Amino acid sequence: VNKKIDNFKNLVGENWVITDSDTLKSYLEDETPQGSKVKPVSDIIVVKPGESEELSKVMREANRRNIPVFVRGGGTGLVGGCVPTKKGIVVSMDRFKDIKVNDESLTATVGAGVTLEELKASVNKAKLSFPPHPGDETAQIGGLVSCDAGGASVVKTGTMRNFVMGLEIVLPTGETIRTGGRLVRDNVNAGKLMNFFIGTEGIFGIITEITLKLQKSQKARGIMIAPFDKKHNSLEVVPKILKSELTPEGIEYAERKTIELVSEVGREISPFEGGEAFLLLMFSEPNEEALYSGLEKLRKTLKKFGAKEPYFAETESEREKIMGIRSEFYPSLKPEMYKDLDICVPVDKTRDFISKLDEISKEYETYLHPYGHVGDGNLHVHIMQSENWSEEKYSSLEEDIYRTGTELGGTISGEHGVGEVKKKFLYLNLDKKSRILLKSLKKTLDPKNILNPGKVID
Amino acid sequence: VNKKIDNFKNLVGENWVITDSDTLKSYLEDETPQGSKVKPVSDIIVVKPGESEELSKVMREANRRNIPVFVRGGGTGLVGGCVPTKKGIVVSMDRFKDIKVNDESLTATVGAGVTLEELKASVNKAKLSFPPHPGDETAQIGGLVSCDAGGASVVKTGTMRNFVMGLEIVLPTGETIRTGGRLVRDNVNAGKLMNFFIGTEGIFGIITEITLKLQKSQKARGIMIAPFDKKHNSLEVVPKILKSELTPEGIEYAERKTIELVSEVGREISPFEGGEAFLLLMFSEPNEEALYSGLEKLRKTLKKFGAKEPYFAETESEREKIMGIRSEFYPSLKPEMYKDLDICVPVDKTRDFISKLDEISKEYETYLHPYGHVGDGNLHVHIMQSENWSEEKYSSLEEDIYRTGTELGGTISGEHGVGEVKKKFLYLNLDKKSRILLKSLKKTLDPKNILNPGKVID
Numbered sequence: 033v034n035k036k037i038d039n040f041k042n043l044v045g046e047n048w049v050i051t052d053s054d055t056l057k058s059y060l061e062d063e064t065p066q067g068s069k070v071k072p073v074s075d076i077i078v079v080k081p082g083e084s085e086e087l088s089k090v091m092r093e094a095n096r097r098n099i100p101v102f103v104r105g106g107g108t109g110l111v112g113g114c115v116p117t118k119k120g121i122v123v124s125m126d127r128f129k130d131i132k133v134n135d136e137s138l139t140a141t142v143g144a145g146v147t148l149e150e151l152k153a154s155v156n157k158a159k160l161s162f163p164p165h166p167g168d169e170t171a172q173i174g175g176l177v178s179c180d181a182g183g184a185s186v187v188k189t190g191t192m193r194n195f196v197m198g199l200e201i202v203l204p205t206g207e208t209i210r211t212g213g214r215l216v217r218d219n220v221n222a223g224k225l226m227n228f229f230i231g232t233e234g235i236f237g238i239i240t241e242i243t244l245k246l247q248k249s250q251k252a253r254g255i256m257i258a259p260f261d262k263k264h265n266s267l268e269v270v271p272k273i274l275k276s277e278l279t280p281e282g283i284e285y286a287e288r289k290t291i292e293l294v295s296e297v298g299r300e301i302s303p304f305e306g307g308e309a310f311l312l313l314m315f316s317e318p319n320e321e322a323l324y325s326g327l328e329k330l331r332k333t334l335k336k337f338g339a340k341e342p343y344f345a346e347t348e349s350e351r352e353k354i355m356g357i358r359s360e361f362y363p364s365l366k367p368e369m370y371k372d373l374d375i376c377v378p379v380d381k382t383r384d385f386i387s388k389l390d391e392i393s394k395e396y397e398t399y400l401h402p403y404g405h406v407g408d409g410n411l412h413v414h415i416m417q418s419e420n421w422s423e424e425k426y427s428s429l430e431e432d433i434y435r436t437g438t439e440l441g442g443t444i445s446g447e448h449g450v451g452e453v454k455k456k457f458l459y460l461n462l463d464k465k466s467r468i469l470l471k472s473l474k475k476t477l478d479p480k481n482i483l484n485p486g487k488v489i490d
Numbered sequence: 491v492n493k494k495i496d497n498f499k500n501l502v503g504e505n506w507v508i509t510d511s512d513t514l515k516s517y518l519e520d521e522t523p524q525g526s527k528v529k530p531v532s533d534i535i536v537v538k539p540g541e542s543e544e545l546s547k548v549m550r551e552a553n554r555r556n557i558p559v560f561v562r563g564g565g566t567g568l569v570g571g572c573v574p575t576k577k578g579i580v581v582s583m584d585r586f587k588d589i590k591v592n593d594e595s596l597t598a599t600v601g602a603g604v605t606l607e608e609l610k611a612s613v614n615k616a617k618l619s620f621p622p623h624p625g626d627e628t629a630q631i632g633g634l635v636s637c638d639a640g641g642a643s644v645v646k647t648g649t650m651r652n653f654v655m656g657l658e659i660v661l662p663t664g665e666t667i668r669t670g671g672r673l674v675r676d677n678v679n680a681g682k683l684m685n686f687f688i689g690t691e692g693i694f695g696i697i698t699e700i701t702l703k704l705q706k707s708q709k710a711r712g713i714m715i716a717p718f719d720k721k722h723n724s725l726e727v728v729p730k731i732l733k734s735e736l737t738p739e740g741i742e743y744a745e746r747k748t749i750e751l752v753s754e755v756g757r758e759i760s761p762f763e764g765g766e767a768f769l770l771l772m773f774s775e776p777n778e779e780a781l782y783s784g785l786e787k788l789r790k791t792l793k794k795f796g797a798k799e800p801y802f803a804e805t806e807s808e809r810e811k812i813m814g815i816r817s818e819f820y821p822s823l824k825p826e827m828y829k830d831l832d833i834c835v836p837v838d839k840t841r842d843f844i845s846k847l848d849e850i851s852k853e854y855e856t857y858l859h860p861y862g863h864v865g866d867g868n869l870h871v872h873i874m875q876s877e878n879w880s881e882e883k884y885s886s887l888e889e890d891i892y893r894t895g896t897e898l899g900g901t902i903s904g905e906h907g908v909g910e911v912k913k914k915f916l917y918l919n920l921d922k923k924s925r926i927l928l929k930s931l932k933k934t935l936d937p938k939n940i941l942n943p944g945k946v947i948d
Contacts, residue, residue, distance in 0.1 A: 134836075134838070135729075136729045136837070136838035137729070137836040137837050137838040137839075138729065138732055138733070138837070139836070160733075179677070180677060180681055182675050182677075186674065186675065187674075190652060191675060193685070194648060194652055203923070203927070207923045208923070209921060209923045209924045209927065210921065211924060213836070213899050213900075213901075214836035214838075214899055215834050215835070215836060215867065215899070215900065215901055215904075216644065216645075216834065216837065216866035216867055216868070216904075217640050217644065217649060217834045217863075217866050217867075217868050217901075217904040217905055218834060218901040218903075218904065218919075219637070219638060219640075219689065219832075219834075219901070219903040219904060219905055219906065219907045219908070220901050220902055220903045220907075220908060220912070220916065220919040220920060221901055221919045221920055221924070222901075223638055223689035223690075223903075223907075224689060224690055224908075224920070224924075224928060224946070224947075225920075225924055225927065225928065227651070227685035227686070227688065227689070228685070228686050228931075230685065231677065231681035231682065231685070232681075232682055248732065248733040248734070248735075248737070251735070271593075271594045271595070271596065274596055274706065275596070275618075275706040276706070277706075277709070277776035277777050278776065279706070279776070317780075318735035318736065318737070318780075318784060319735050319780075319783055319784065321779045321780065321783040322775075322776075322777075322779065322780035322783065322784075325777055325779040325780065326776060326777065326780075374677075376673050376674065376675045376676060377673070378592075378595040378597070378671070378672035378673060379594070379595050379596070379674065380592070380594035380595040380672075381595075405675075408674035408675050409673065409674055409675075410674070410675050441671050441672055441673070442671075442673065443671075443673055443675075443676040443677070443678050443679055443680075444678055445676075445677040445678045445681075446673075446674075446675040446676065446677060447675055447677055448677065449677045449678075449681075450677070450678060450682075454678070458678065461676075461678040461679045462678060462679055462682070462683075463667060463668065465661075465665045465666070465667045466667045466669060466679070466682075466683055469661070469667065469683065469935070470682060470683065472934050473686075473931065473934060475934075476930050476931060476933075476934045477927070488682070489682075
């Protein structure tokens, strides 16, 4: 072991190998809720390369000596993707911190360890915008790209993949490739290889640098809350909203009971009032004319589908208040949450999905707090702790929910990914040939299976 | 040979194997300009499966007997990608013609052989829109997805990749996989495998069915032509336009001499008048308020950068006239065109690129008619026939242009792809490790190298 530690110290410098067991603790977990938590091994060291050349050497060494490598970004994942489960090393990307914003080509080139918060700050400073906002701002860009993260503002501009123009990648065997650049279109380099590394959760290579596409900043923002007495009305109107003149950047769904829980933990919840279900519509337009001319028509559409008088937040402080309530959903549920699922169904199937969930809830005598990105069909479903439930009962409920989503043409993961937690349900979405194909691609790139072993398809 | 033909007739039916040499001719070429044309073999037969199960059998048979398979969509490619260069079979996708538009989930599920024209017609009928318009409307969707096609309206919504939600693919060894569905987000199925088959020009598998994302139709359209006395002004303003309130769906660039050529072949060219260079801005907005409020600010930006009074086409007939002129650029050049390049540089480097092209033009005493998708940095450069030029001189010019683009951080292909024509220049964009990696991925999927052999990286 000491020999191993010394080798890595030689490669990245003495200060950048962590072996002290107290400090190590913070590198063992991610944010997976308790019922799905992955048990880490304790026998690991953390290696923190400062640049891709060092990382390349680390991977060559690991590959030579068959040492499992678990890559860690911000550790905000919800499926145990970065949790080390074999004796080996954790590679932390914390030191990949460069940010270069180019306001002429509307691009940002950033190190994998740059956090979403840091990126947003630099982009705002350049008076540009980066539309995706996949949740926790301490997430790192390398992880967000590896997992093709989504979030609440995907309706107009899509997930992370749509914003990636170039990547630098260190392969499991230690070679470094650069693919793409500051190019909107690249039918050679980015076009042939880059997307293979996006959304595959780091099993094919480690992303070290990312060039992202930026956009002009949007000047007119607004948030609308539409309460509905009937859940199904709020779900049926979603495809109509997508066809309305004004496309929201996000459409979120929540039910009364979830709002009540947020209130119970001490949060002021107005203006989420007077409905069984709510749609939260977020707008982002280049100017107020565009926003307001579309808004009136949208109000009419909402009313036609049974919405009560919607509340429109216009000022920055009103918007912040509402986004604050929205961001309290998860932490309010968290203490009693056992599992957090992220099924995505076609946008015209959310009504059927919520109806089936209601049946399942009744059957299991629980409430699942379904909420989230209904504009994309991506709903978070939460299995809460229940007294006297066996592990089998939780698992059976989980599988029933996945099955229901899948039967409606959905996927078991809209955004959290597979990691370690969902491997056992992969069969619901990936046919056998696809699984075999992914495994043989993995074998081609990582013949000794040292990079993130045990994750996704292993 | 007769044995071979009989085997395929058994698989797809007697009428769907073409052996008659006159009919075969139309399956041997694509639209590659004369100076780059790829010489086809004549010793082929054409097989036309009607569904993926038949195609699957065809591939198993080909794989068993080591028969090269060249897949053909609409045959509108410009790099010889579908031209059969080895004794074998051409698989034509013409019979994959299903179209299902779902106006609730805003998706279309289509067979690979559906043409862009057919898709547009069905989508329009459903009062929805499919924003990409990659050139020739006889192109087939399978080919457009395989090549991640672009076209003139990419600025706002991106290339084909951004619109693909699901694929059915027949692998080189004959297995069929389905990946994705009518899902905006899918971090399992589509997320892990689908993008591997997009933009890789059919070397990893044959796309048989595609689910595409649609959008609401846009009600307010407009086209603006801005003439400039100085080319570099027109190029410098492009990043400013991208930051303006109103984002065009496309920004096209053309020079006076190209417009004059269009005029010489008998086309009325007004309102392209009175400038050395022109920007053609295409707009597509949900309503007129959004269009007109942004337009005034854009006019000011254009003027600040030296644009003369821009012409705005408002009526459908004016717009059609201008798009008609734009679509005459290529056919006007075609008779005298020797090679057609499609370099893409970062959007802030188009001025440098055009300046360098001017120097190269002077050196070679020719004019290169650079025009195209300047809003994405993707410019088409045309090597015209010149008296007494040797093949070496054409090649040297071609390589000089590619090198110039590459030195500015560009790619040798923004949209045409690699096919057979650009293989020899791949080294400019793809580092050695990437080429090796692509080859080993190819080997993993197609161990006998029977699918589109000789293309892209072979």
